[in-house]
Amino acid sequence: MPEPSPSRKRHGRLLRRGAAFMVLLAVAGYLAVQYVTGGTGTPGCDVVSGKGDGARYEFTPEQAVNAATIAAVGTGRGLPEQAVTIALATALQESGLRNIDHGDRDSLGLFQQRPSMGWGTAEEIRDPIYAAGVFYEHLVKVRDYTRLPLTVAAQRVQRSGFPEAYAKHEPDATLLAAALTGRSAATLTCEGRPGATRAAGADAVRDALLRDFGRDALQPAAAEVSGEKASPSPTPSVIKKDERTVELPVRADEDSGAGRGARERGWQLAHWAVANASDLHIKRVSYAGREWVAGNTDSQWRASGGAGASGAGSGVSPVRIVTSR
Template identity: 60%
Template sequence: MSESTVSNRRGRALRIAAGVAVLLALAGYLVAQYVTGGGGAPRCTVRPAEGDGATYEISPEQAVNAATISAVGTSRGLPERAVTIALATALQESALRNIKHGDRDSLGLFQQRPSQGWGTEKQILDPGYSAGKFYEYLEKVPGYSRLPLTVAAQRVQRSGFPQAYAKHEPDAALLAAALTGRSPASLTCTAARDAQVGKPADVRAALVRDFGSDVLPGTRAVGAGATANLGGSTAKATVTVPVPTQAAGVAGTARGAGGERRGWELAHWAVAHSSALRIERVTYGGRVWTAGDSGKAWSEAKGAASGPAEVRISTAQ
C-alpha cells in the first residue's frame, strides 16, 4: 500500500471522527436546550417593578438562599433595609452560596466562625440559623438602618475589606424589594424540564422553616432536620397559603398595612424555590408564574385565579 493511500485513509478517518464529535456536541446542546427550556442552565431574574432599569440574574441555589435570608428578616419584623444589608453581606462573603470553607474556620452564607462564638459548624451551615445570627448582631448596631451599608455590615462582620460590601448594594436592594414583596411580580425563574415530581409536604415544611409556624395555620415551627406537623392532605398538588388582611412582616410596611405585600413576599419565595422544591406554578393576586412557560414572566391568571387573600403553590406531578 502506497504512503499516499495510507495518508488518505488516515485523513478520512480523522474527518469522520471530527464529524462524529461535532454531531455528538450538537446532540448534547439540543438535549440541554430541551431540558432547560431553551435558555441554558436554570436562572432566576429580578426586574424593577416599573419594568425598566437594570435587572439582576442569579442561580436557583442563590435564589433559595436569598429568599431564606429575606424571610428570616421579615419574620423578625425587620425593615427592608435590614434585608438589603444582609443580602449585600452574603453576596460579598459567599456569593449567596452555603459554602463549607473560608478564611480560617469561616463557614456558610455569612462566613461566620465557630471559634468566634457564632455557633457550631452544623448551626452555621443552616441558612436560617446563620441569617438569624446576622440579624441578631445587626439589631444591636444603633441606628443601623440610617448608616451607610458598608458601615452597618462592617459593625457585624468585622471584615478586613469593609468597603467591598458597597459594590453589592444595588443588586441587594433589587433583590430585597422583590423578596420582601414591595416590588410585585418582579422575580421569575426558569426551571429544568425533567420527570421529577414535587412534594407538597416539602413545600409546607420549607415555608414553616423560613417563616415560622404562623405562615400555615395548624403547623408548628421546625428546626433543621426536624419534621413539621403539617396537617391536611399531602397528596394534593397545590399548597394554599393564606395572606392575612393585616399581615405580620416587614416593619413599618406589611405589618399593620395590609397583606398584599406579604402575598408577593410569599409568591416570590415560592418562585425562588421552584427548582429545589419542583414547584410548577405560583398564583397570587390575579397573576400567575408557570415553570412550563420557562418562567420568563408573570402573566394574567385565567379561570380560578388566586386573589389577594391567598397564594397558591402547585408542585410538579
C-alpha cells in the same frame, strides 16, 4: 537549514509548557473568583426593578433559595426591608449567596461566620436559618443601622478586612429585597427546571414553608381571608388541596411590627415559591390575578384570569402552589 540544537528544542518546549500552565492558572483563578462572587453557573433566575428603570439581576436557583430564606428570616423578626437588603448584600460578598463549607480560616456558610469567634458551632452556621438569624441579632445592635450607608452597617457586623466590599452588591441586594419581602410585585422569576435536592409534592412545599417561615408565621389570625372569617388555629395555614397543590391564605403581617400588609405578604410567599421552584419541583404559582409557570422561555408573570384577577396589587386571593409530582 540547520536543525535546532537539542537545548533549543528543550527550551522551546519549556516555554510552551510554561505558557500553557499560566493560562490554566488564569482560568482557575477566574473561576474561583466567579464562584465566590456568584458569577458561575447558569443563572436560571431573574429579578427586575418594579420601577420600570431597567435594573435587573440574574442569579442561580441555589442563590434564589438562600436569598428567599434570608428574607423570610428577616421579615419573620419584624425587621424592615433595609435590614434584609444589608443581609443579602453581605451574603453576596461573603459567599456569593452560597452555603459553602470553607473560607478564610474557619469561616463557613452564607455569611462566612467563624465558630472560633463565637458565631455558633460549625453545624449551626451551615444552617441558613440559624446563620441569617444570628446575623440579624448582631445587626439590630448597630445603632441607627437603617440610616447608615449599607457597607458601614454590614462592616460593623462582619468586621471584614475589606470594609468597602459590600457597597458593590447594594444594587442587586436592593432588587432582591424588594421582591423577596413582597414590596415589589411580580418581579422575580425562575426557569424552574427541576433539581434533585429535595422531595417534591405538597408535603415537601409545606415542610419548606415551615422551615423558612416557622409555624407562628403561617398561622391565620382572626381576620378576613378570601371572604371568609378565619379563626386562630394551632396548625399552619397551609391548605393541602391534593398531593400536588397547596394554598396559602394571605393576611397582613400585623404582629411582625414591620407594618406589612396582605399584598406584601402574598407577594413574598409567591416569590418565595418561585425561588424554590427547582428544589421543590414547583411548576405553577398564582396570586392576585398573576401566574408564573415553570419552563416558559421568558419566565414572566402573566394574567391568570382566575380569582383575584383585578391585578397584581389586589392581594385578595390565596397563594396557590402546584408541584409537578
